[in-house]
Amino acid sequence: MISQRRPPAEALRTRPSTPRVLRQRPRTRKHSFVGVLASERIKLRSVRSTYLLLVLGVSAVLLGYALAVMAAGMYDNAPTQQRLSARIADLEEVVVIVPQLCMGILGTLAITSEYATGLIRASLTIVPRRWPILAAKSTVVGALGLITGATAVFGTYAVTRLVLGDRFSGAYTGAFAERLPLLITISVSVPVFALLGLGLGALLRSSAGAIAIIVGLVYVIPMIIGNVPEPWSERLGSVMIGALPREITGDTISTSVYGSLLSPAAAAAVLVAYAVLPLLAAAWLMRRRDA
């Protein structure tokens, strides 16, 4: 096929070695984003770490199941007086930390593995505008994050409801529709972590640095904030990612380690900012930085 598209070699050898007229070829076709998207899908699909992180993320359902069984056992063994006042935390919110971390790492690795191997230079060479790479990675990683998050959260809800029945004053026997908004916002926090990981990875170009920040945001910073004097504990606690799902749906609880100062709209804006701002900063830097 190649040779057919080309004139015979003899004809070409006789050309002057430094042509005076530059060839003008109409190149109206734009770089197709679909192609870059397909490329990023293959990149993720063709490495083992992706599958490992997906399985780990979804395995949060098993953790939820174990916690529910444990709670049911404790409830059944407790005296009647204690049973009446027994409360249980929303297990979806407890176990979502697992997919949050896994997808944060997936997002990070999607870009930092390219910097670590040097593959990024090939990627940037063949897509000179550069930002489509980040946009395509965001799409793929965000979609995987949402699927994983929703599977883990709704799966945990389902098994917990099955295991607990009407224990804990019917905490898990309420209407599904009432619970749905919170389940959705908790699920959405997972792709936010995936995009945050991608943005931080692209900014820092280092797996270790980006993953350290992700872990810090999930575990370390909320712990520190819990020990900061009021009113700053409540203020800072309100803008942590963990606080936002409840602030968006409006069912805040007093026992939470997080604050609840934000309005639903403000909380939604903060959640979007976590995902988008690092990515925008990275896209801006990527255009300017030498690869």
Add this chain to the structure above:
Amino acid sequence: MVRRAADPPHRILYGVIELHRLTKRYGGTTAVDSLSFTVGPGHVTGFLGPNGAGKSTTLRLILGLDACTSGHALINGRPYASLSRPMHEVGALLDASAVHGGRSAYNHLLCLARTNDIGPARVTEVLEQVGLADVGRKRVGGFSLGMKQRLGIAAALLGDPEVLMFDEPVNGLDPDGVRWIRGLMRSLAAEGRTILLSSHLMSEMALTAERIVIVGRGRLIAEATVAELTAAYPSLEDAYMALTASSVQFGAAR
């Protein structure tokens, strides 16, 4: 095959790389210093210079990976960054080991190809062309340097481009591979392609290249045909040694 009907009757290969006073400074050091030369089609142009002379930086500047401080580099009269699907016009091998070890050779090439709307059929074709068809489904992590060089060359050829740039493609190849690359470079040039080939192997260069560009400390030292150099000096190696004597930065005393 259907695509051919829409193509112009004959694709004329006419690639040109032009550097005009290209300069790159990193802080106080000047890696590339007002470098101007032109690489034309139909032959292999050797790109020579001591370690640290700025060869790789020059290639990165041409490919728009690094932004130049001043001057410009054009491919077919246009800056590289303005090419919409560059794989169809320029193929480059910069660093053969820059691959994700966990990915198969086929998948590695396919994810590069997709960005420029190139299909899996072409991936299979280039894998055959470089002799990696049998190991296409194997993880790249287990490849020898020579196999990675072949994979890098396959990636450069994916878009069937008229301009090709190779940075040290002979490194790590066995004698068989070295001979293969020599033949490949010559045949690509005979098809009318424009080939810029950097290497430290003088004997190989003397066999493969027709024109030579020599740089040292980021500056142009010589731009000549191999015939001209071997007429003035006993061999290409002697020519290189004499011309770069004053610009070797990391050499032992001689």
